[in-house]
Amino acid sequence: MSEKIRLLIVDDIPETRENLKKLLFFENDIEIVGDAGSGSEAIEMARRLQPDVILMDINMPDMDGITTIERISSELPHVQFIMMSVQGETDYLRRSMLAGAREFLVKPFTAEELCSSIRRVYALAERQRPAAPPTAPVQAQDGAATVAPFLSPASPESAVESDGRRAKLICAFGSKGGVGTSTLLVNVAVALHSQQPNARVAVVDGDLQFGDVGVLLNLETTHSIVDLVPSVEEADAQFVESLMVTHTSGVKVLTAPSSPADADLVTPDVLKKVFALLRANFDYILVDTRTSLSEPVLSILDEADTILLVITTEIPAIKNAKVFFDVAEQLGYPESKVQLALNKYNPRDSIGVEAIQGSIRHPVLATVAEDIRLARNAVNQGIPFVSSHPRAQISQDIFRVASLLSSQQVEQKKEDVAPSKSQPKPKGRPSLFGRLFGGS
Ligand SMILES: Nc1ncnc2c1ncn2[C@@H]1O[C@H](COP(=O)(O)OP(=O)(O)O)[C@@H](O)[C@H]1O
Ligand SMILES: [Mg+2]
Known part of the structure; x- marks a missing residue:
């Protein structure tokens, strides 16, 4: 077994320190080198014991966890920090991250959560170290410790950045809030996976x-x-994947921050990196968005191979779709990049598909039937209707959207990838205004 992860525990409550030790007792790869009851004690012990990872309580009487982290990391930059708090207070999360904490655990947490956090931050630190051999063959044996996925070297694909892209990135954008964008997106994802069980979605x-x-x-x-x-x-x-949760359908999901206040930490650069890493290991990446042309949303739209523009037969939704097509054209997107899905479709509506196509001057890729009851039950039960009612019209329509998107995607990639090299998309996008009107 390779070296153990040297862990220092910092918490002002002795019982908590004891409980943490018990939680980690059976972990062969983690060694608790010490435990400190205050910030100043932690600083002294960190100097003396040189731990790899420090598990730090946020609320301590003399010096709080954030200040302690700042002090220690200025002296010992290689140490990794995991912050613990009682409630997931957003402000703490943000400040901890700024101070240098790598992970944030909300008490009470399980032994599994704690161990995977410790291993993850340690593995990241290992990769940062210049001396670490980049391709050391740390093969996981069958049944080897759960450390293996994190400590094993990055897979060859994980080095693939956006150039080596393999996955198809499909983003759903509603021409208006409430048209059913998120509903469509999750159902299309599950449908795609059931149509192509070997595909990674x-x-x-x-x-x-x-x-x-x-x-x-x-x-x-x-x-x-x-x-x-x-x-x-x-x-x-691998790290991105360790943050994803697997749905019973097999689809892997990277969720949004639990608090809206954290949204702006996820900058366009973070999104770009996420997509580049996911492209290496997935066949389809489906991205939900909010109706807005903010910088993060624009960066998602830029990255997408296909934008599924979701509309309904309501006039504002149709009007906004026209506006969106104009914006897409001015942003230099190829025409085939934006595909229209007409959701909540009812053949008895006064506005029909023909009229909509005439008004927007773009073909409707597919309609998705209105089914208020199934759509509502699906949300309330948390089960996509394509799984619970695969034969219903609404589900059949979704399956059709999924197969159209996957087949259309293949053709589109051939034509889109090549020209994008000779005609690079606008880079360093300062603002929507700048991009549309040539300024910055
Ligand atoms: N095909 C449909 N038929 C009936 N109701 C639908 C349909 N698609 C979505 N809905 C309902 O529309 C509402 C908004 O859906 P949601 O997916 O949250 O929209 P958005 O993401 O565009 O804001 C939800 O109540 C959802 O159940
Ligand atoms: Mg939504």
Whole structure:
């Protein structure tokens, strides 16, 4: 067995320190080198014991955890920190990350959560170390400790950045809030996976403030995209995957931050990195968005191979779709990049498909039937209707969207990838205004 992870525990409550020791008692790869009851004691012990990872309580009487982290990391930059707090207070999370904490655990947490956090931050630190051999063959044996996925060298694919892209990135964008974008996205993801069981399908909740993909799929999550922020430079594909939760369908999901206040930590650069890493290991990446042309949303739209523009037969939705096509054209997107899905479709509506196509001057890729009851039950039960009612019209329509997107994607990639080299997309996008009107 290779070296153990040297851990220092810092918490002002002796019982908590004892409980943490018990939680880690059976972990052969983690050695508790000491425990400190205050910030100043932690600083002294860190100097003396040189731990790899420090598990730090946030609320301590003399010196709080954030200040302690700042002091220790200025002296011992190689030490990794995991912050613990009683409640997931957003302000703490943000400040801890700024101070240098890599992970944030909300008490009470399980032994599994704690161990995987410790291993993850340690593995990241290992990769950062210049002396570490980049391709050391640390093969995991069958049944070897759970450390293996984190400590094994980055897989060859994980080194693949956006150039070596393999996955197809499909983003859903509603021409208006409430048209059913998130509903469509999660159902299309599950449908794609059931049509192509060998395909790896990822869902990323790009509605960073109010994302509800986790709710729509009834997922219990401990991590979200925001956990990538502190280590975005060193993160590899495995790390991103360790933050994802697997839905019963097999689809892997990277959820939005649990607090809207964290949304702005997920910058366009973070999103770009996430997509580059996911592209290496997935066949399809489906991204939900919120109706807005903010910088993060624009960066998602830029990265997408296909934008599924979701509309309904309501006039504002149709009007906004026209506006969106104009914006897409001015942003230099190829025409085939934006595909229209007409949701909540009822053949008895006064506005028909023909009229909509005439008005928007773009073909409707597919319609998805209105089914208020199934759509509502699916949300309330957290089970996508394509799984619970695969034969219903609404589900059949989704399956059709999924197969159209996957087949259309193949043709489109051939024509799109090549020209994008000779005609690079606008880079360093300062603002939507700048990009549309040539300024900056
Ligand atoms: N095809 C449909 N038929 C009936 N109701 C639908 C359909 N698609 C979505 N809905 C309902 O529309 C509402 C908004 O859906 P949601 O996916 O949250 O929209 P968005 O992400 O565009 O804001 C939800 O109540 C959802 O159940
Ligand atoms: Mg939504």
